[in-house]
Structures are given as C-alpha cells and as structure tokens.
Amino acid sequence: MKKRIAIFASGSGSNAQKIMEHFKYSDDSEVSLVLSNNPESYVLQRADNFEIPTHVFDRHEFYQTDEIVQLLKRSEIDLVVLAGFLLLVPENLLQAFPNKIINIHPSLLPKYGGKGMYGDRVHQAVIAANEEEHGITIHFVNEKFDEGEVIHQSRFRIEKGDTLEIIKFKGQQLEHLHFPKVIENLLKKYN
Numbered sequence: 001m002k003k004r005i006a007i008f009a010s011g012s013g014s015n016a017q018k019i020m021e022h023f024k025y026s027d028d029s030e031v032s033l034v035l036s037n038n039p040e041s042y043v044l045q046r047a048d049n050f051e052i053p054t055h056v057f058d059r060h061e062f063y064q065t066d067e068i069v070q071l072l073k074r075s076e077i078d079l080v081v082l083a084g085f086l087l088l089v090p091e092n093l094l095q096a097f098p099n100k101i102i103n104i105h106p107s108l109l110p111k112y113g114g115k116g117m118y119g120d121r122v123h124q125a126v127i128a129a130n131e132e133e134h135g136i137t138i139h140f141v142n143e144k145f146d147e148g149e150v151i152h153q154s155r156f157r158i159e160k161g162d163t164l165e166i167i168k169f170k171g172q173q174l175e176h177l178h179f180p181k182v183i184e185n186l187l188k189k190y191n
Contacts, residue, residue: 003187004032006077008085013043015083015104015175020050022180029187033075037062037087062087069096078190081183082141086118089141101141102186104179106171108153109137113146123167126158134158134167136174138182152182 005023007016013034020031034047035055047054061067069092072080080093082103089101105113105122111131112122126134135155140148154174158167 002026003029003078003190004076005029005079005081005183005187006033006035006072006075007031007043007047007081007083008035008037009041009043009083010036010038010086011041011043011084013041013046013084014172015179016043017046018176019081019083019180019183020046020052022184024050026184029078029184032077033072035068035071037085043084059087063090066092069093072096079183079187080141083179084118088115088145089143091143094141094143099140100190102151102183103139103141103146103148104175105137105139105146106168106175107137108133108135108155109139109146109150113137115145117146120164120168123164123171127164127167132158134171136171136178138179151186152178154178 007019009016023029023031031052033053034043036043037057039056044054055071057068080097080101107113107122112125133155135153137150138152139150142148156170
C-alpha cells in the first residue's frame with residue numbers, strides 16, 4: 001500500500017507543488033490530501049490541478065475540535081507535511097501523529113525562528129544582521145514554533161550585493177530540491 005501524505009499550507013504553495021510533482025508517479029507514496037486555513041490560498045488550486053482532495057478549515061475547527069485529526073485518520077495519513085503553514089499545531093494533532101509531522105523553515109534554525117518569523121520577515125532579519133550564510137531547515141514539529149528536532153539543513157553563502165529577492169530565490173531553490181527527497185526518505189523508514 002502507498003504511504004499517504006497530507007500537506008498543510010497557508011499561502012501560494014510552491015513547496016506543496018514540488019512535493020505533488022515529486023510523488024505524482026511514485027509507486028510508494030502519494031499526496032492524498034491538501035489542507036489550508038486560508039480559503040484564498042493558491043495551494044488549493046495547485047492541489048486541484050493534481051486532482052488531490054482539499055479541505056479548508058478555520059481556527060475553531062483546528063483548535064477546538066478533533067475534526068482535523070479524524071479527517072487525517074480516515075484518510076489513513078502516514079506523514080503530515082507543513083509547507084508554508086503559519087499556525088501552531090495543536091496538542092491533539094501532535095499526539096495523534098507523534099514524530100510524523102514535519103515542517104520546512106527558511107533559515108538555519110535555531111537562528112531566525114519562532115512566532116512571527118516566516119517568509120520575508122526571516123530574510124529581512126538575516127540581511128539586517130549582516131549574515132554571511134543562510135539556508136533552510138526541515139524539522140519535526142513539536143508544541144513550539146520551529147523548535148522540533150532538525151532532520152535536514154542546507155546552506156548557501158550570501159554574496160555582497162544579494163538583494164532580498166536573490167536571497168529568497170536561493171533559499172527556495174534549496175527548499176524545492178531537498179524537501180521532497182527528505183519526505184521520501186522519511187517515508188521509507190515508516191512501516
């Protein structure tokens with residue numbers, strides 16, 4: 001039986017797109033469900049393009065009920081992937097999928113992580129600190145923002161004159177290259 005992935009995303013979903021592309025013809029794994037807390041999120045259109053079911057939820061459903069956990073269980077999800085998802089994962093979801101929820105963050109954690117640190121905010125903080133290198137972190141999710149065990153990090157040099165757009169592009173290239181492979185390798189370890 002194929003391993004089943006659920007992707008949570010809040011925005012455009014470029015990482016979700018790369019993951020869906022990666023597993024589209026896989027014999028071993030598939031993206032089975034895409035969930036978003038944002039009904040305007042472009043990730044929903046991306047999922048529709050791949051004919052992958054979607055579910056939109058609000059804060060009440062996410063934090064005050066077990067509906068999301070039940071949906072994931074009914075869908076027989078093996079791995080939950082956060083790809084540009086901005087809400088803190090609630091305790092009931094963490095307990096239902098121990099060490100089976102992962103996230104990607106656009107910095108070399110523990111630097112530039114935590115509540116409110118996402119997207120351009122991270123890159124602007126890196127630029128303001130005159131960092132010489134930057135990168136991405138893929139990590140397990142726990143009850144705090146960006147503090148779970150690190151699974152993978154990749155880094156790149158920040159060259160003199162690199163703009164926000166260049167730094168963002170370099171980071172996204174690493175995300176798109178490594179995130180699907182890390183997911184695939186993790187799924188191989190699950191029975």
